[in-house]
Amino acid sequence: MATAVAGPEIERLIQLLARLPGLGPRSARRAALHLIKKREALMAPLTAALQTAMDKVQVCKTCGNLDTQNPCTVCTDVRRDPSMIVVVADVADLWALERAHAVNSRYHVLGGTLSPLDGVGPQDLTIDALISRVHDEPIKEVILALNATVDGQTTAHYITELLQDADVKVTRLAHGVPVGGELDYLDEGTLAAAIKQRTLF
Incomplete structure (x- = not known):
């Protein structure tokens, strides 16, 4: 023994x-x-x-970011474009985009992606809160910065359908994000290029 x-x-x-x-x-x-x-x-x-x-450290009641103040420093930054929301699956993705200085907007953290096999449905994510923000705030564009995985793309399609009745442009990341890739593992240049070359979803 x-x-x-x-x-x-x-x-x-x-x-x-x-x-x-x-x-x-x-x-x-x-x-x-x-x-x-x-x-x-x-x-x-x-x-x-x-x-x-x-x-x-607490979870921001507006976007889901982690910070020592609530709402977080991103949500309260008056220099950011209030008409644009970047939707990410996780806080790590938000931080990756911030490191890349890719976009000067507000964010919304979903808390994951839809995954029927893992039992993750819409009720497990903050999708309802996102839809409310789009309707209640002066949002003109929603950028779906989700991983290029099956679950990420399923989530993107689901959100796009829910936003059909909203007067908002829905875009997604373009070139630079490989299929099956995860944002937190990409370099800053790739992330910046992906944001700049976003396309309609």
Whole structure:
């Protein structure tokens, strides 16, 4: 019978780190060991940053972004074009577009994409809130910046149908986003080109 090398506290740290995307048990062990070795330089500031994030970061009631203020800094930025909403599946996609400085608009985070196989329906996303925003705010264009996957395109078609009665132009990302590609993994130049070359959906 194998004996535990580390104490229960360290094993707990490894287990929690292993839950993070991209970290398996082996990577989590290396990360935990590094944090413990550098506890003053790394672990203490990380602990403080995690506590601050837990206490202060919240979901924007308008767009779904994550920020320490509500509505978020994107929604309250008066320099942004209020007539344009970029629809994204996840906050990571919003951040990717912001890093690329691709568009100076407002956003709407759906919280995922429609996926019947995974049991994700319209009621699980913020599609109703998006439709309300389009009808209540002076929106002229909705840019569907969704992943070029089957689920992403299904979601885009569904939203387009719901917006048929609205006096709004619905566009989608054009060249640059590969089929099957995800926004968060694309470089800034590709994202900027995709926004500039958007087409009618």
